[in-house]
Structure formats: C-alpha cells, structure tokens
Amino acid sequence: MSEQVDVQPNIEQSISNDPMIKLNGVHKWFGDFHVLKDINLTVNRGERIVICGPSGSGKSTLIRCINHLEEHQHGQIFVEGTELTGDLKHVEQIRREVGMVFQQFNLFPHLTILDNLTLAPIWVRKLPKKEAEELAMKYLERVKIPEQANKYPGQLSGGQQQRVAIARSLCMNPKIMLFDEPTSALDPEMIKEVLDAMIELAHEGMTMLCVTHEMGFAKTVANRVIFMDEGQIIEEKEPIEFFNNPQNDRTKLFLSQILAH
Amino acid sequence: MSGKLPYKSIEYFFMSLNGKSIDLLRWMKSNLFSSSLNTLLTIISLWIIYVSVPPFIQWALLDANWVGSSRDDCSREGACWVYIGFWFKQIMYGRYPETEVWRVNVSYILLVGALIPLFISGFKHKGLLTLFLLFVYPIISYFLFIGDSFGLPLVETSLWGGLFLTLVISLVGIVASLPIGIMLALGRRSSMPIVSAISIGFIEIWRGVPLITVLFMSSVMFPLFLPEGMNFDKLIRALVGVMLFSAAYIAEVVRGGLQAVPKGQIEAAEALGMSYWNTMGLIVMPQALKMVIPGIVNSFIALFKDTTLVLTIGLFDLLGTIQIIGTNADWLGFHIEGYVFTAFIFWTFCFGMSRYSMHLEKKLHTGH
Ligand SMILES: Nc1ncnc2c1ncn2[C@@H]1O[C@H](COP(=O)(O)OP(=O)(O)O)[C@@H](O)[C@H]1O
Ligand SMILES: [Mg+2]
Numbered sequence: 001m002s003e004q005v006d007v008q009p010n011i012e013q014s015i016s017n018d019p020m021i022k023l024n025g026v027h028k029w030f031g032d033f034h035v036l037k038d039i040n041l042t043v044n045r046g047e048r049i050v051i052c053g054p055s056g057s058g059k060s061t062l063i064r065c066i067n068h069l070e071e072h073q074h075g076q077i078f079v080e081g082t083e084l085t086g087d088l089k090h091v092e093q094i095r096r097e098v099g100m101v102f103q104q105f106n107l108f109p110h111l112t113i114l115d116n117l118t119l120a121p122i123w124v125r126k127l128p129k130k131e132a133e134e135l136a137m138k139y140l141e142r143v144k145i146p147e148q149a150n151k152y153p154g155q156l157s158g159g160q161q162q163r164v165a166i167a168r169s170l171c172m173n174p175k176i177m178l179f180d181e182p183t184s185a186l187d188p189e190m191i192k193e194v195l196d197a198m199i200e201l202a203h204e205g206m207t208m209l210c211v212t213h214e215m216g217f218a219k220t221v222a223n224r225v226i227f228m229d230e231g232q233i234i235e236e237k238e239p240i241e242f243f244n245n246p247q248n249d250r251t252k253l254f255l256s257q258i259l260a261h
Numbered sequence: 262m263s264g265k266l267p268y269k270s271i272e273y274f275f276m277s278l279n280g281k282s283i284d285l286l287r288w289m290k291s292n293l294f295s296s297s298l299n300t301l302l303t304i305i306s307l308w309i310i311y312v313s314v315p316p317f318i319q320w321a322l323l324d325a326n327w328v329g330s331s332r333d334d335c336s337r338e339g340a341c342w343v344y345i346g347f348w349f350k351q352i353m354y355g356r357y358p359e360t361e362v363w364r365v366n367v368s369y370i371l372l373v374g375a376l377i378p379l380f381i382s383g384f385k386h387k388g389l390l391t392l393f394l395l396f397v398y399p400i401i402s403y404f405l406f407i408g409d410s411f412g413l414p415l416v417e418t419s420l421w422g423g424l425f426l427t428l429v430i431s432l433v434g435i436v437a438s439l440p441i442g443i444m445l446a447l448g449r450r451s452s453m454p455i456v457s458a459i460s461i462g463f464i465e466i467w468r469g470v471p472l473i474t475v476l477f478m479s480s481v482m483f484p485l486f487l488p489e490g491m492n493f494d495k496l497i498r499a500l501v502g503v504m505l506f507s508a509a510y511i512a513e514v515v516r517g518g519l520q521a522v523p524k525g526q527i528e529a530a531e532a533l534g535m536s537y538w539n540t541m542g543l544i545v546m547p548q549a550l551k552m553v554i555p556g557i558v559n560s561f562i563a564l565f566k567d568t569t570l571v572l573t574i575g576l577f578d579l580l581g582t583i584q585i586i587g588t589n590a591d592w593l594g595f596h597i598e599g600y601v602f603t604a605f606i607f608w609t610f611c612f613g614m615s616r617y618s619m620h621l622e623k624k625l626h627t628g629h
Contacts, residue, residue, distance in 0.1 A: 096534035108530035110547050120533035152627040
C-alpha cells in the first residue's frame with residue numbers, strides 16, 4: 001500500500017497535454033445493433049485510463065476500434081495525429097505503435113516464447129534476428145520469466161502466459177498499450193503477477209488504456225476512470241472522485257455490485 | 262447364461278496354462294475375450310487369418326520361384342517372381358531407352374540424397390535444402406528426363422512409363438497441389454467477393470467431376486479447342502489435370518484447418534502490425550496445416566493411387582505397364598504375380614506416407 005502512495009505523484013509529472021488518442025463522436029454498429037454511441041475521448045501522453053462497465057457495454061469494442069480490429073462507422077479516431085480510416089497503410093502504421101493485450105492471451109501456440117516475442121520485431125520492424133532476441137530477453141526479464149524462453153505457451157501457467165503477452169507487445173516498442181480485461185481469465189493467485197507487470201509499465205510513463213474490473217489497480221495507477229454502459233460513456237472522473245462520489249445511478253449500481261465481493 | 266459359456270471355458274483353458282504367460286493371458290483376456298461377442302469376433306478373425314495367410318505365404322514365398330530367365334524356370338506351384346524379374350526394367354522405367362535409364366537413377370539418387378538430411382534432426386541447412394528440392398531439383402530432373410540439351414539425347418514423354426511415370430505424376434501432383442490448394446483455401450475465405458467467388462467456383466467444379474473425366478477431357482476434348490498444329494504434350498495435360506483435381510480437395514481440407522484456428526490468433530498478429538501475408542504465412546497456416554496433416558496425407562495417398570487412371574488416356578504407368586506385359590504371348594498367365602507386385606509397391610509407398618504423417622504430427626505437437 002505504501003508503494004502506491006510513493007508512486008502516484010511521480011507518475012503524475014509525466015503526463016503532458018499532448019493527445020495520443022482522440023475520438024470524436026465515434027459511432028459503431030454491429031448490423032442493427034448500435035454498440036458505440038457518440039464516444040468522445042482524449043488520451044494524453046503518459047495517461048493511464050481505466051474503462052469499466054457491465055458486460056456487453058461496448059468496452060472491448062471501444063478499445064478494439066483504436067487499433068482497428070473493429071471498424072467504426074461514424075466519427076473520427078486519431079492516434080498520434082494519424083486518422084484511422086480504411087487505409088491499410090495507416091492501419092498497419094498505427095498498429096505498430098499500439099500494443100494490445102487480450103483477455104485470452106492469444107499467444108502463438110506453435111512458437112516458443114522467444115519466437116512469439118521476436119516474430120513481429122523481425123517481420124514488421126525488420127530487426128536482425130540477433131537484435132530481436134536480445135530485445136526479447138530484455139522484456140522477458142522485465143516480466144520476470146527469462147527462464148521460460150524456450151518453452152511453448154502451452155507449458156506455461158495463465159499468469160506467465162499473460163506476462164509473455166505483455167512482453168510480446170513491448171518488443172514492438174509501442175507508445176500506447178491497450179489492455180482488454182487482462183486478468184479476467186486468470187486464477188486469483190495469478191492476478192497479482194500480471195497487475196504488477198502493468199503497474200511497472202505505468203511507472204515508466206506508458207500511455208495505457210485498460211478495460212478492467214480490478215478496482216485496486218484503478219485506484220493505484222489510473223488518472224481517470226471511465227464508466228461505460230450501453231455503448232455510452234456515462235461517467236469519467238479521477239479515481240478518488242469516481243469511487244467516492246459517483247454521480248450517475250448506473251455507476252452507483254455497478255460499483256455496489258463490483259465492490260460487493 | 263449360455264452366452265457366458267465360451268468365456269468360462271476359455272478361462273479354464275488359460276488357467277491350465279503355465280503361470281509365466283499370465284501377463285499375456287491377462288492382456289488377451291481383456292482385449293480379445295472380454296465378452297462373448299468379442300470372443301466370437303476373435304475366433305472368426307483367427308479363422309480368416311488361418312485360411313488366408315499361410316497359403317499366401319506358401320504361394321508367395323515358400324513355393325515361389327525367384328531365379329531364372331524364362332517361364333520354364335517356374336514350377337507353377339508357387340508365384341513366379343522370375344516374371345517380375347524378367348520385365349523389371351519395363352516395370353520400373355516403361356519404354357525409357359535402356360542406355361538412358363541412368364538419368365532417371367541419377368535423379369532418384371539426388372532426391373533420396375537430399376531427403377535424408379531433412380530427417381536428421383540436427384541438420385542445419387534444412388531451409389536451403391527444402392528450397393533446393395522445391396525449385397532446383399525439379400528443373401535438374403526435367404532436363405535429365407527429357408534431355409535434348411547438355412548433350413543428352415531427347416527422350417519423348419511417350420516413352421516414359423512404369424513406376425517412374427507413376428512417381429513423376431504423383432510427385433508433381435503432390436508438390437504442386439499443396440500450394441495451389443492453400444491459395445484456393447485462402448481465396449475461398451477472402452473478404453474480396455470476386456476472389457472468393459472464383460475460388461469457390463474452381464473448387465466446386467473440380468470436386469464435382471470424376472478424375473477420369475478430367476483426364477479424358479484433357480486428352481480428347483482439350484486438343485479440339487486448340488488451334489490447328491498446336492499441341493501440348495499428353496503428359497503435361499495429364500499432370501495439370503491431376504494437379505488441379507487434387508488441389509481442389511486439398512483446398513477443402515486446408516479450409517477446415519483455417520476455420521479451426523481461433524480468431525484471437527489473427528487479431529494478435531494484426532495487433533502487432535503484421536501484414537495479411539505474414540499473418541497467414543507465419544501464424545495461421547502453420548497451425549491450420551498442422552491440424553489437417555492427416556487429411557492432407559489422405560489426399561496425397563488418394564492422388565498417388567489415382568494416378569493409375571492415366572492408363573485410360575494411353576499413358577503407361579506402373580499398373581499400365583503391368584497390364585501390357587501381361588498380354589505378352591511368351592508370358593501369358595502371370596497376371597496374379599503382376600498385380601500382387603503392383604499392390605505391394607503401392608502399399609509400400611502409401612504406408613510410408615501414412616507413417617510419415619504420424620511422425621510429423623507427433624513432432625509438431627507443442628502441447629496445447
Ligand atoms: N463481432 C460482433 N458481432 C456482433 N455483435 C457483437 C460483436 N462483438 C461484440 N458484439 C456485441 O456488442 C456488444 C458489446 O460487446 P463488447 O464490446 O465485447 O462488450 P464488453 O467488452 O463491454 O463486454 C455486446 O452486446 C456484444 O454481443
Ligand atoms: Mg469485453
């Protein structure tokens with residue numbers, strides 16, 4: 001707990017007024033289903049944002065729009081000043097700068113951990129193999145599992161796999177990290193090791209968007225907490241305000257359910 | 262109650278036996294005689310083996326004649342392998358000129374020599390060797406087989422035959438149909454409507470036509486549409502037919518594998534900024550192909566056996582050659598030897614492929 005108190009102020013300094021991500025009036029439909037409704041959001045460099053809300057409220061869809069895994073149909077999304085359109089060049093360029101960690105890890109099961117990490121640096125960034133391997137080992141050490149480098153994902157625990165997934169994203173040297181419920185598929189005893197890796201990332205000033213229901217994490221590292229329901233951003237506040245003084249009834253209901261256990 | 266009787270009596274029979282073989286007995290009891298139905302099936306199977314295998318061994322091995330140079334060297338009590346020995350060159354190479362047969366053998370040696378290191382686990386340059394086998398070896402072999410350059414006399418494809426021709430058709434078919442099939446499978450799942458429509462059309466047309474029709478069309482109908490004087494080699498037409506026919510099947514097998522790769526794999530690759538071709542080639546295909554190895558090998562085995570249909574358009578592969586020599590006036594009456602030998606060769610190759618696919622599956626299993 002004391003660690004969190006130390007940490008908060010010096011993370012604060014690194015935030016600048018320099019928008020990395022900007023969403024203007026974004027709408028998205030799945031067929032007739034209006035899944036995102038008029039989303040407006042600005043994320044500055046070094047900001048850490050936690051998105052929460054009931055299941056099906058569109059949280060995943062929102063962050064998947066930011067690296068174009070889903071396509072929005074209306075409004076504008078800018079990532080580092082580049083607008084995301086259907087243009088494949090822009091999409092691939094943005095994806096190189098934006099890392100993503102999935103609920104189900106999505107490691108490549110046919111490749112060793114080391115190959116999982118070096119694949120994109122070699123094929124996308126065109127790094128020489130040797131350099132890519134050094135980079136991979138550096139990040140494996142940072143998530144504290146260098147000894148697993150030559151194993152296959154299937155031989156690792158869930159927590160280890162998710163840390164590998166984080167390291168895999170970091171190997172691309174992203175400026176922004178998106179997390180889609182990174183701890184939801186984990187056994188309780190493994191949640192902490194993944195959160196610790198994420199907290200460390202936050203210390204280093206990474207711009208982060210995390211969909212998570214880990215309210216402890218939100219309190220520790222988030223600059224802002226966003227509450228979504230039925231495709232809309234209902235409430236957007238600093239964590240202390242958000243937890244102590246929610247305005248909207250749906251937020252209150254959600255918080256009471258989340259904090260009940 | 263009466264149903265239990267045979268089981269009981271067998272148990273007594275076992276109990277009266279020496280105690281040393283108790284493990285074997287236990288195994289037999291649980292695997293062969295676990296119920297009265299199983300006991301019945303076991304007995305029937307044993308009976309079938311008893312009436313078929315010993316006489317076959319007697320005929321094919323014990324009573325057989327192995328050495329000689331004419332039919333008079335065969336006693337006719339057992340198989341006359343002299344017959345196969347006499348026609349061995351034809352069975353292996355068809356009418357390929359005897360003085361030029363070394364060219365085929367050189368190609369065989371090259372193939373085997375390049376394949377062996379691929380099976381040695383410590384070998385370093387597997388990638389290079391595979392490239393050699395896929396791109397350089399076929400060119401070398403082509404010039405060796407056809408000749409007409411580098412001082413080698415021309416050997417027309419109409420002289421190619423026997424096992425040699427069977428291997429040429431099936432190897433070309435196998436090696437070419439896999440990439441074509443993969444492209445068709447990707448095309449069928451493409452988000453571009455024209456690409457997917459063309460792929461579906463192609464696959465369904467070729468799958469819906471029997472191979473024998475394809476071969477007839479290629480040799481009889483196709484030339485009718487060509488301008489006067491223009492003529493493609495009969496073998497090439499057959500090769501293209503076999504290749505595309507097999508590719509359509511491979512495409513469907515591969516598509517099954519593609520569908521079984523979780524969507525999250527593609528998303529993870531895309532999120533890392535990987536292009537479509539990198540995603541497919543490095544992430545999706547390796548996983549998809551691994552899952553469908555049995556199906557692919559099954560298609561290859563089918564293709565290998567289907568090459569015998571080229572007989573219908575006047576190409577004399579292994580089976581075709583056997584049938585021709587069966588009509589030779591000096592050697593009438595040895596059909597059985599011919600067919601047994603053909604069956605043995607086909608079985609050896611197909612069994613080899615099947616074992617290799619099992620080996621591959623085991624090797625590629627990475628525990629998930
Ligand atoms: N590919 C899709 N096609 C159709 N509907 C979808 C698709 N993906 C998500 N949805 C729907 O959109 C809604 C929001 O989904 P999602 O963004 O995953 O919510 P959350 O992450 O907040 O639980 C849900 O109702 C879901 O069923
Ligand atoms: Mg979700």
